[in-house]
Amino acid sequence: MSKIHGSKSETAFRVINGLFMFILAGITLYPLLYVVFGSFSDPAKLSRFRGALLKPMGFSLKGYEAVFSMKNFWLGYRNTLFYVAAGTAISMLLTILGAYALSVKGYMLKKPVMFLIVFTMYFSGGMIPTYLVVKQIGFVDTIWSVLIPGCISVYNLIVLRSSFQSIPRNLIESASIDGAGHIRILFRIVLPLSSAALATITLFYGASRWGAWYSAMVYLPNRRDLYPLQMFLRELMVTENNMDAVADEFSTESANFYLLKNVIKYAAVIVSTVPILCLYPFLQKYFIKGVLVGSLKE
Amino acid sequence: MKRNKCLVLFTTCLLSFCLLLVSCGGSPSEDSKDSNKGEKSTSAGSPPASEKEDALTYKKTGESYTRDEQGYPQLKGVTLKIWMPIAKEYVDVVTTYAEMDVVKKWMETCDVNLKFAHPPLGQEAANFAVMIAGDELPDMIFSNGIDDYYPGKSTMAYEDGLLFDYTKLVSKKNTPLFIKKVADDPYFTRAIKDDEGRINTLGVAVSGSEESCTTMFGLMTRKDMLEATGMDVPVTIDDWYQMLKAMKANGVEYPLIIDGDNYWKTRNTFSNAYGISANDYYIKDDNKTIAYGPYEDAYYDYLSTMSKWYAEGLINPDFMNQDQQQTWSMIADGVGACTVNHLYNYNPYYYMPVESKDPSKAMVAVDFPVLKKGDTMRLMVTNRNIGNRKYITVDTEYPLACVLLLDSLYDDDLEFMFSNGIEGLGYTMSENNYPVINTITADTTDEELLGSRIYPLEIESDSDLDYLLTDKYCFGAQVGCVQFGVKQSYEGILGEWRLNYTSEESETISKYDTDLNTYRDEMMLKFITGQEKLTESSFDAYRKKMKDLKMEELIAIRQAAYDRYLNR
Amino acid sequence: MQETTFCVLHAVSSFPTLTGRESLQKKYKRREYNIMQKMTTVSVPAKKSGFFQKLSKDFKQYKSLYLILLPVLIYFIIFCYWPMNGVIIAFKKYKPRLGVMDSKWVGLENFQQYFGSAFFKRTVSNTILLNLYNLIFGFPVPILFAILLNEVQNKAYKKVIQSITYLPHFVTTVIVASMIIQFTNSEGFITYLVNNLTGHSGSLISDASMFRRIFVISGIWQSFGWNSIIYMAALTGINPDLYEASYIDGANKFRQIWHITLPGIMPTIVIMLILACGSIMSLGWEKAFLLQSPLTYETSDIISTFVYRKGFKEQDYSYSTAVDLFNSVINLLLLTLANSFSKRFGESSLW
Numbered sequence A: 001m002s003k004i005h006g007s008k009s010e011t012a013f014r015v016i017n018g019l020f021m022f023i024l025a026g027i028t029l030y031p032l033l034y035v036v037f038g039s040f041s042d043p044a045k046l047s048r049f050r051g052a053l054l055k056p057m058g059f060s061l062k063g064y065e066a067v068f069s070m071k072n073f074w075l076g077y078r079n080t081l082f083y084v085a086a087g088t089a090i091s092m093l094l095t096i097l098g099a100y101a102l103s104v105k106g107y108m109l110k111k112p113v114m115f116l117i118v119f120t121m122y123f124s125g126g127m128i129p130t131y132l133v134v135k136q137i138g139f140v141d142t143i144w145s146v147l148i149p150g151c152i153s154v155y156n157l158i159v160l161r162s163s164f165q166s167i168p169r170n171l172i173e174s175a176s177i178d179g180a181g182h183i184r185i186l187f188r189i190v191l192p193l194s195s196a197a198l199a200t201i202t203l204f205y206g207a208s209r210w211g212a213w214y215s216a217m218v219y220l221p222n223r224r225d226l227y228p229l230q231m232f233l234r235e236l237m238v239t240e241n242n243m244d245a246v247a248d249e250f251s252t253e254s255a256n257f258y259l260l261k262n263v264i265k266y267a268a269v270i271v272s273t274v275p276i277l278c279l280y281p282f283l284q285k286y287f288i289k290g291v292l293v294g295s296l297k298e
Numbered sequence B: 001m002k003r004n005k006c007l008v009l010f011t012t013c014l015l016s017f018c019l020l021l022v023s024c025g026g027s028p029s030e031d032s033k034d035s036n037k038g039e040k041s042t043s044a045g046s047p048p049a050s051e052k053e054d055a056l057t058y059k060k061t062g063e064s065y066t067r068d069e070q071g072y073p074q075l076k077g078v079t080l081k082i083w084m085p086i087a088k089e090y091v092d093v094v095t096t097y098a099e100m101d102v103v104k105k106w107m108e109t110c111d112v113n114l115k116f117a118h119p120p121l122g123q124e125a126a127n128f129a130v131m132i133a134g135d136e137l138p139d140m141i142f143s144n145g146i147d148d149y150y151p152g153k154s155t156m157a158y159e160d161g162l163l164f165d166y167t168k169l170v171s172k173k174n175t176p177l178f179i180k181k182v183a184d185d186p187y188f189t190r191a192i193k194d195d196e197g198r199i200n201t202l203g204v205a206v207s208g209s210e211e212s213c214t215t216m217f218g219l220m221t222r223k224d225m226l227e228a229t230g231m232d233v234p235v236t237i238d239d240w241y242q243m244l245k246a247m248k249a250n251g252v253e254y255p256l257i258i259d260g261d262n263y264w265k266t267r268n269t270f271s272n273a274y275g276i277s278a279n280d281y282y283i284k285d286d287n288k289t290i291a292y293g294p295y296e297d298a299y300y301d302y303l304s305t306m307s308k309w310y311a312e313g314l315i316n317p318d319f320m321n322q323d324q325q326q327t328w329s330m331i332a333d334g335v336g337a338c339t340v341n342h343l344y345n346y347n348p349y350y351y352m353p354v355e356s357k358d359p360s361k362a363m364v365a366v367d368f369p370v371l372k373k374g375d376t377m378r379l380m381v382t383n384r385n386i387g388n389r390k391y392i393t394v395d396t397e398y399p400l401a402c403v404l405l406l407d408s409l410y411d412d413d414l415e416f417m418f419s420n421g422i423e424g425l426g427y428t429m430s431e432n433n434y435p436v437i438n439t440i441t442a443d444t445t446d447e448e449l450l451g452s453r454i455y456p457l458e459i460e461s462d463s464d465l466d467y468l469l470t471d472k473y474c475f476g477a478q479v480g481c482v483q484f485g486v487k488q489s490y491e492g493i494l495g496e497w498r499l500n501y502t503s504e505e506s507e508t509i510s511k512y513d514t515d516l517n518t519y520r521d522e523m524m525l526k527f528i529t530g531q532e533k534l535t536e537s538s539f540d541a542y543r544k545k546m547k548d549l550k551m552e553e554l555i556a557i558r559q560a561a562y563d564r565y566l567n568r
Numbered sequence C: 001m002q003e004t005t006f007c008v009l010h011a012v013s014s015f016p017t018l019t020g021r022e023s024l025q026k027k028y029k030r031r032e033y034n035i036m037q038k039m040t041t042v043s044v045p046a047k048k049s050g051f052f053q054k055l056s057k058d059f060k061q062y063k064s065l066y067l068i069l070l071p072v073l074i075y076f077i078i079f080c081y082w083p084m085n086g087v088i089i090a091f092k093k094y095k096p097r098l099g100v101m102d103s104k105w106v107g108l109e110n111f112q113q114y115f116g117s118a119f120f121k122r123t124v125s126n127t128i129l130l131n132l133y134n135l136i137f138g139f140p141v142p143i144l145f146a147i148l149l150n151e152v153q154n155k156a157y158k159k160v161i162q163s164i165t166y167l168p169h170f171v172t173t174v175i176v177a178s179m180i181i182q183f184t185n186s187e188g189f190i191t192y193l194v195n196n197l198t199g200h201s202g203s204l205i206s207d208a209s210m211f212r213r214i215f216v217i218s219g220i221w222q223s224f225g226w227n228s229i230i231y232m233a234a235l236t237g238i239n240p241d242l243y244e245a246s247y248i249d250g251a252n253k254f255r256q257i258w259h260i261t262l263p264g265i266m267p268t269i270v271i272m273l274i275l276a277c278g279s280i281m282s283l284g285w286e287k288a289f290l291l292q293s294p295l296t297y298e299t300s301d302i303i304s305t306f307v308y309r310k311g312f313k314e315q316d317y318s319y320s321t322a323v324d325l326f327n328s329v330i331n332l333l334l335l336t337l338a339n340s341f342s343k344r345f346g347e348s349s350l351w
Helices: A008-039 A043-048 A062-068 A071-103 A110-119 A127-137 A154-165 A169-177 A182-193 A195-210 A214-219 A229-237 A255-289 B002-025 B101-110 B124-133 B145-149 B153-159 B176-183 B186-192 B223-229 B237-249 B298-311 B324-332 B343-355 B399-408 B412-420 B446-450 B465-472 B479-487 B503-529 B536-548 B551-566 C002-011 C021-040 C051-061 C063-091 C109-116 C120-138 C140-150 C155-165 C173-184 C189-197 C208-235 C240-248 C253-277 C285-291 C294-300 C303-314 C317-344
Strands: B056-058 B063-067 B079-083 B113-117 B217-222 B254-257 B281-283 B290-292 B336-342 B363-366 B427-429 B435-437
Touching: A008 A255, A008 C140, A008 C155, A008 C173, A008 C208, A008 C253, A043 A255, A043 B324, A043 B343, A062 A255, A071 A110, A071 A154, A071 A182, A071 A195, A071 A229, A071 A255, A071 C063, A110 A154, A110 C063, A127 A214, A127 B124, A127 C063, A154 A195, A154 C253, A169 A182, A182 A195, A182 C063, A195 A255, A195 C208, A214 A229, A214 B124, A229 A255, A255 B343, A255 C155, A255 C173, B056 B399, B063 B399, B079 B399, B101 B113, B101 B399, B101 B412, B124 B145, B145 B153, B153 B503, B176 B399, B186 B551, B217 B223, B217 B343, B217 B479, B223 B237, B223 B363, B237 B254, B237 B298, B254 B324, B281 B551, B290 B551, B298 B503, B298 B536, B324 B336, B324 B343, B336 B343, B343 B363, B363 B479, B412 B435, B465 B479, B503 B536, B503 B551, B503 C294, B503 C303, B536 B551, C051 C063, C063 C109, C063 C317, C109 C120, C109 C317, C120 C140, C120 C208, C120 C294, C120 C303, C140 C155, C140 C208, C140 C253, C155 C208, C173 C189, C173 C208, C173 C285, C208 C253, C208 C285, C208 C294, C240 C253, C253 C317, C285 C303, C303 C317
Parallel strands: B079 B113, B254 B336
Antiparallel strands: B056 B063, B217 B336, B217 B363, B281 B290, B427 B435
């Protein structure tokens, strides 16, 4: 990033760039705006509307009222917050250990282990065999079945490993000559210098834990009280279009409530997405700190 | 380099060795699954010293129960576990049906303890597979679980040793209500058993009766637009064509609105006139031969009509991607006039928000068109069938208790309770002395929700026409549609609920069905929208391709299954 | 030993790398380090002594390292390798009731069913093409965006833009798909624009020839912000002094980007590219399923949606496992190819 030096072409570039960014921001903001507008709309008016929403169709808070009074919603929120906090911690711990161990050079089993770990990205037993294993261990119907299976993402491990490998070797050498073991090197040298990568991986894990529902779906068959938020959201989105068979009965829901379901969907998406959106700005400061890495003198 | 290669090889071998050890040794929970696990005697009942004559017993498990004065079986407080999808309305209020009032009453009446296992909404298939693969089967599986999610349906489930064959337990003593209600109805006599002679329909829900089966789907049009054309209510396909053209001339952009929910197809709305099913297998005039609608010659005429209508702009062009809500909004805006839709959606999407506030936009029911005046229909899709099957698994320790419990579903009082709920909470009595269900709104209290009905446990859908047309669905149900459905014949409808397939047949079907359906859906849309020109030769090419995709084998399978059904 | 050193040099993948003068310096330092290592390593007798002896020595030398690696290994063994025997389902007629071991062995029948389907070629080519288009058009976008955003001076503006552009990633697929359909059907405003600017007529979403464009562009729109995060992080590692130095040397913006920024994040880009090559045969079903209709099956029916429709009525786990297995083998092959390719060019690699 060149700093204060200005020239005509530089300024022109900056102006065009800024404008371009503005347009991009507008285009990418729209989907969320659409959902926001939908969530504040009046249900009946929203059902009549076709096309691109440019504002709420008649202002109404009914959607949010309904969402805030849904018991399951708050149960799911509480569960998800726990899973994100505990799950990200577990994932980060294991990923850091694995990435560090695989970034060190020179020991025999490194390459084969690396290959075998990458291999698991492509081959897996499938839903039922994995379920049977988890069942044998005794995790089914407990929080551990959501926290542990799937806690290491090989993709994230690779990214973190790349970051560790870029730490200047001489720093590590001098520390090991001074007698530091691997643990101390990891925690005193490698981690502090990898803040950008760590922040990125934390964000990735946090966001993926936030949106996770598959583990809960398979491993918590009898514990609806442990469901994360996403499970309840997905249940909200289920449509009942395939009504063949016997039950082509009238539902007991009234018209208004039926229409309200659509507004509830939008409101629920907003309420459940806002927290995770706040995570990134919080982590952004770590992206600036990483600048220090390159400016170390050898 | 060589060393590295050795390393990789070594580690791979080591790990695969570990794998082998672990998977062969620790192969989890695939114990012997012998079909009557209930061989061991249970605590369900040590027969009392002085056995009454009317004690209900089952020697194999040593069960013994009695009935109380009203005839309800007293099941001695045994615990039965039931796998059953939970209905969307109750998901937020209860975690299990056992908390609802009607179920509590049921448990009280029959002195039984019920536990429910509910899959997450929308994920029933995965949950079901995982449950079957595990080793803790529930006692019973409700709501068609086996038919919907088990490969090969109930035939295979019996063969694989999953289900308990309770044929011997069905008797006048054990299951009087079931025999009276279902087994004695001639329409269902053959459907009670499967091809092997097993009774597998205990607890099944029965819809419709000879006098009044209904359909909750209907063809309707905006009254004002029909009147503007000055024509009578259309009867034949030609009448329809003229009416739609006249509506378009009057400024309605797309007179006929259909959508991606495909009721225009699955309900045989327009194909009925040509004597074929639009999408499915059906029984031909001779009441014996099975044919496939999209493979018949008459399909060509049907497609020509639809494509002609589309080409002239009489049908909305985006119908394949559209949903119900948009359909109704287009009609409310005057962009469209007619539609065929589920009356269930008509009420919240159109009647309440639009028609009740603006009577000029009222809809009026129209009969399905015929080809020539005076023709009759054979292919009305009605609710005359049985469904919502319930199964008993082999792992149950109390098979007799399950049988007795399922029979109790047919009791009039219990059935009334399941259909309507608790008085005051789930329903209120109308002036005509019919129960009117209390509508569920955002303001419905928890107490009211707990006291409301559980329609998946309903055993008989209403067939009292008076009641249907006046109290139960009196608001915005397009009475005309309901009345029309009642009058029509459904003799041509095949109905998968009647058929059983052998394992080879199931395999053949699973091999070729998806390909065939993909091609069928694709070509139908291409012909109708005009992307593929509909000519004699292109239709022949289409038929030839269907034949290559094993159409005739698949028809033969259905034919064989139907023949077996007739011979039961 | 010489060979090993050579391999080690090439196997390095760095998060930011140093360029120009620095790299020469680094190379000398590296040689120094390796000579040092040679001298400090325990001297091993020349003859080919037992492999296991070497292994045990290795364990002793790197004991704490293996201890660190142990929990990770245990995780993969228990949750990835132990269930892997389930892959056999692809070669059997799996019935959940009978279990993995007792289900009937059918050899390659499931694969034959997959290959023999009338729509095999179509679904595979649609999947591959969509992924290729995503790669060609979608891969560079987050990179360019990260670089351009990096040039923005105003920190606050930069933060805001960044926080906005990743928002679409979080909007659920169901809602995004219904929006896309609304915008591209006969009445949609995008259809209106496109039809007026080009000669096209009619709805876009029902036009099979338009499907790929809609799918790829909407995918880029939804994900470029989120995918750029990793490049943004990589950019922070580039030494700002390099820019100063190059400015003094008279380089303009474009040359700075070409000679400093791009090489600076090149290792990250290469790793991402290799991983992308490893998912050519995989494409999630949900979005395609929501956007497709039988009218567009020619271009929109991909492997996962076809298998989904098939599985909907039949719950055939053997079949879907066989399909997954076949796709995974192809994916892994491509990944390995991409990996060795990249090694040959002296770039970063996975192993």
